[in-house]
Amino acid sequence: MSERPLIETVKLTKTFGQGRKSVEVLRGIDLAIGAGEIFGVVGLSGVGKSTLIRCLNRLEAPTSGKIVIDGRDVTSLSEKELRLARREMGMIFQSFNLLASRTAFDNVAFPLEVAGLGKKEIKKRVRELLELVGLSDRADSYPRELSGGQKQRVGIARALANKPKILLCDEATSALDPQTTTGVLELIADVQKSLGLTVVLITHEMKVIVEICDRVAVMDEGRIVEMGPVVEVFANPQSPVTQGFVEAILKRNSRFLENGYRPKGSLWRLAIVGDGVTSPVVTDLARNFDLEAIILQAHVDHIKDTPFGTVLIDLAGPPEKRSEARKWLLSRRVRVEVL
Amino acid sequence: MFFLSANQLSMLKVASLETLYMVAVTTLLTCLLGIPLGILLVVTRPGHILEKKWLYRILGFVVNATRSVPFPIFIVFVIPLTRFIVGTSIGSTAVIVPLTLAAFVFMARLVETALLEVSPGVIEAAEAMGASAARIVWRVLLPEARPGLIMAVTITIVTLISYSAMAGAIGGGGLGDLAIRYGYQRYQKDIMWATVILLVVTVQLLQNIGDALTRKYSRR
Ligand SMILES: Nc1ncnc2c1ncn2[C@@H]1O[C@H](COP(=O)(O)OP(=O)(O)OP(=O)(O)O)[C@@H](O)[C@H]1O
Numbered sequence A: 001m002s003e004r005p006l007i008e009t010v011k012l013t014k015t016f017g018q019g020r021k022s023v024e025v026l027r028g029i030d031l032a033i034g035a036g037e038i039f040g041v042v043g044l045s046g047v048g049k050s051t052l053i054r055c056l057n058r059l060e061a062p063t064s065g066k067i068v069i070d071g072r073d074v075t076s077l078s079e080k081e082l083r084l085a086r087r088e089m090g091m092i093f094q095s096f097n098l099l100a101s102r103t104a105f106d107n108v109a110f111p112l113e114v115a116g117l118g119k120k121e122i123k124k125r126v127r128e129l130l131e132l133v134g135l136s137d138r139a140d141s142y143p144r145e146l147s148g149g150q151k152q153r154v155g156i157a158r159a160l161a162n163k164p165k166i167l168l169c170d171e172a173t174s175a176l177d178p179q180t181t182t183g184v185l186e187l188i189a190d191v192q193k194s195l196g197l198t199v200v201l202i203t204h205e206m207k208v209i210v211e212i213c214d215r216v217a218v219m220d221e222g223r224i225v226e227m228g229p230v231v232e233v234f235a236n237p238q239s240p241v242t243q244g245f246v247e248a249i250l251k252r253n254s255r256f257l258e259n260g261y262r263p264k265g266s267l268w269r270l271a272i273v274g275d276g277v278t279s280p281v282v283t284d285l286a287r288n289f290d291l292e293a294i295i296l297q298a299h300v301d302h303i304k305d306t307p308f309g310t311v312l313i314d315l316a317g318p319p320e321k322r323s324e325a326r327k328w329l330l331s332r333r334v335r336v337e338v339l
Numbered sequence B: 001m002f003f004l005s006a007n008q009l010s011m012l013k014v015a016s017l018e019t020l021y022m023v024a025v026t027t028l029l030t031c032l033l034g035i036p037l038g039i040l041l042v043v044t045r046p047g048h049i050l051e052k053k054w055l056y057r058i059l060g061f062v063v064n065a066t067r068s069v070p071f072p073i074f075i076v077f078v079i080p081l082t083r084f085i086v087g088t089s090i091g092s093t094a095v096i097v098p099l100t101l102a103a104f105v106f107m108a109r110l111v112e113t114a115l116l117e118v119s120p121g122v123i124e125a126a127e128a129m130g131a132s133a134a135r136i137v138w139r140v141l142l143p144e145a146r147p148g149l150i151m152a153v154t155i156t157i158v159t160l161i162s163y164s165a166m167a168g169a170i171g172g173g174g175l176g177d178l179a180i181r182y183g184y185q186r187y188q189k190d191i192m193w194a195t196v197i198l199l200v201v202t203v204q205l206l207q208n209i210g211d212a213l214t215r216k217y218s219r220r
């Protein structure tokens, strides 16, 4: 993260409605997002993620607090200034929001028309953009003729048309299947790198955060409950919500436990971040403490570019040895969870 | 089938031209007034691009009030205005005034319905790109709602043809008037059948054209 954040919110609040029927959706959000990072916001449904990202380009007017983007307070902009400021931020949506009456080409051309470019320039730029997202051959297709993934690619091309510094993604992959999701996330990561974008991405899926984000903020009931580099938050979740999200990823392959496996000792789940993944943790554990360790499951994943391993072991041996072993693991920055 | 006398045929021709005149001019005026009013009814509503609560309420009230007056009474009601605009309150041209006034609020509701079909997400995407309200209306709302708008125009024309029949009451002439005066009041069944068939065929044709255009522009 660079010295001065590109996007900053200070005590941002948003309340919908008035009086008794009012709902306080954002309850004081403080964020600082650096230029060139992919920043994720994760939270369960209805916690205010969309409201937060929509405040950033003022699709939603904040109730109180400040939003500073690139050194400028966007809460005090006039209508006209706001329209200009919005051209510097691209946005993509869960439901793509393409114009059904326009072809892929003309959808991408729309923001360029808004910016007042000439026909020739538009044509050239749209070609480049469709090339960038790998859809040159579908230029003349209408949205209904495109798959979900292709629609989102058009959405990305459209969002990048006016060369924005910032890309806002509101659940951009939530309507897509896992494979397509990965493809779209890779595209976002690619363009982020090649264009030096700052990406703010909101999602209810930790998987998305883990795949491309540098830092993450976990939201609950209108507040940020946890924030930091994804690897750290993931390896050492503090709040119950975050733990829930991490669990959801780790547990996804542990069904066989429910099918009546009888452990000889106790079941531990180890989480190893970084280079530790390639060290013989389990072997050392068994050897040094004279324990019997049965590996039930092992899995190496990546959090963006950092390897992340989880091992499920059935550990049999005297209790004192096991507690010593546990301390040793913690000293090696291995997270231990006794099931 | 029917054997119409030369005289009857020429009456039919005159009446057809009268209907064509009334409907064509009224359709034009109705679109000119009804589409903008329909747009206003959409964009001024709460949460839309040009939210103006009081204007929205007033417009809604006026539209509903106008629509709740039965057309024959409406004709009488606006006679002073008709006289002021046309110079007389009798004849085909005079009919155009009440017809337009009644039809354009009706059409505004149809346009409103069509425009509300446009996904709020698409409008929001345009806002997020920094598009002005005018651009959103011209380049997003209207093109996206084109099939619905074609439907609205079709329904309006068909309704106008049937309403124009009531024009007879103030000497407006037209096919409906002919059918009532000769077919009903003077028992000339032939001429009644001829006008009815002419009307049915015209309406069918219009509806088919409308449907075909709607299909052509439907991209959902
Ligand atoms: N315009 C509005 N008027 C009133 N309440 C609203 C409005 N927009 C959102 N809300 C409420 O604010 C809360 C948060 O909504 P928001 O869309 O920000 O949640 P979210 O975290 O994005 O959820 P999801 O994952 O389901 O998209 C919800 O309870 C919602 O009902």
Ligand SMILES: [Mg+2]
Residues within 6 Å of the ligand: A049, A050, A051, A171
């Ligand atoms: Mg949301």
